Amino acid sequence: QKEVEQNSGPLSVPEGAIASLNCTYSDRVSQSFFWYRQYSGKSPELIMSIYSNGDKEDGRFTAQLNKASQYVSLLIRDSQPSDSATYLCAPNFGNEKLTFGTGTRLTIIP
Amino acid sequence: GAVVSQHPSRVICKSGTSVKIECRSLDFQATTMFWYRQFPKQSLMLMATSNEGSKATYEQGVEKDKFLINHASLTLSTLTVTSAHPEDSSFYICSASSERLAGVTDTQYFGPGTRLTVL
Numbered sequence: 001q002k003e004v005e006q007n008s009g010p011l012s013v014p015e016g017a018i019a020s021l022n023c024t025y026s027d028r029v030s031q032s033f034f035w036y037r038q039y040s041g042k043s044p045e046l047i048m049s050i051y052s053n054g055d056k057e058d059g060r061f062t063a064q065l066n067k068a069s070q071y072v073s074l075l076i077r078d079s080q081p082s083d084s085a086t087y088l089c090a091p092n093f094g095n096e097k098l099t100f101g102t103g104t105r106l107t108i109i110p
Numbered sequence: 111g112a113v114v115s116q117h118p119s120r121v122i123c124k125s126g127t128s129v130k131i132e133c134r135s136l137d138f139q140a141t142t143m144f145w146y147r148q149f150p151k152q153s154l155m156l157m158a159t160s161n162e163g164s165k166a167t168y169e170q171g172v173e174k175d176k177f178l179i180n181h182a183s184l185t186l187s188t189l190t191v192t193s194a195h196p197e198d199s200s201f202y203i204c205s206a207s208s209e210r211l212a213g214v215t216d217t218q219y220f221g222p223g224t225r226l227t228v229l
Contacts, residue, residue: 032216043203043223044154088153092216096142096207102153 006089006101014109019076021104023089026070033065034098035074036088044088048074079108113137114206116221123194124229131189131224133204139184140206144218145177148201160187194228201225 003026013019021035032051036044050056050063050072062075072091076083086105090098113136123129133143142161146154158179160166166179178190187206191198202225205218 034217036220043220046217046219049217096216097144097156097159098216098218100154 003093003099004089004091004101006087006104008102009105010107011104012107012109013079015079015081017079019079019083019106019108021074021076021087021089021106023072023074023101024070025072025089025091025099030067030070030091030093032092033063033072034090034092035061035063035072036090036100037083038086038088038103040085047087076106081108081110084108112217112219114140114204114219114221116204116224118224119222120225120227122227122229125195126193128190128192129194129226131191131202131204131226133187133189133206133221135185135206135208135219138206138208140187140208141184142207143181143187144205144207145179145187145189146203146205148203148223154203157189191226194226196228199226199228 005024034049035047037047038044048061048063050065053065056063060077064073084107086103088103089101115134117132144159145157147157148154156169157172158166158168160179160181162181162184168174176192181187201223203223205220207218
């Protein structure tokens, strides 16, 4: 039984457009949510964290959280080729560990 | 801030030998460190969680006698793969978190990873 669901992609987005990445999680007490970016052959890099319902913006990135719907998303505005990577959703289910989704592979088309 | 290093970045060894991987938090004290393994085109799999000065907690299915974890200080954790075999070849990644880091207790910062190849 998967606890974190992400569309594996690949998701192709034209350069300059908005990329929308989605993540749903199972019915557990989730306190915090993280988005990581992972380039091929590299380790994950923290993009955003979000703890409360609503939107959180950081530069070109916006995380959106809806705990009632068990849904968290990441929007990337003005997508750049350098944004091409796999994006991992990682909720914390309250035990200090992160549970990683399988990731969505994003490709930005120049 | 929040930089984590790993050494070595890449190692090739013969079957049956042991390999030690170091994970260091460079600019903060890590109360908790995590060890992950990632096979090609798969997601990260948590192997174990370690807290400074105490025994590591291993995930189900991970052999603690094969993957020895030591977290002797707040800035260093080591993973030793004992009697390595070709099926242990993988990308091993550590992460660290701190109760004192920016008031956030559960953010994990990842090291660059160690690619292990067992011949």
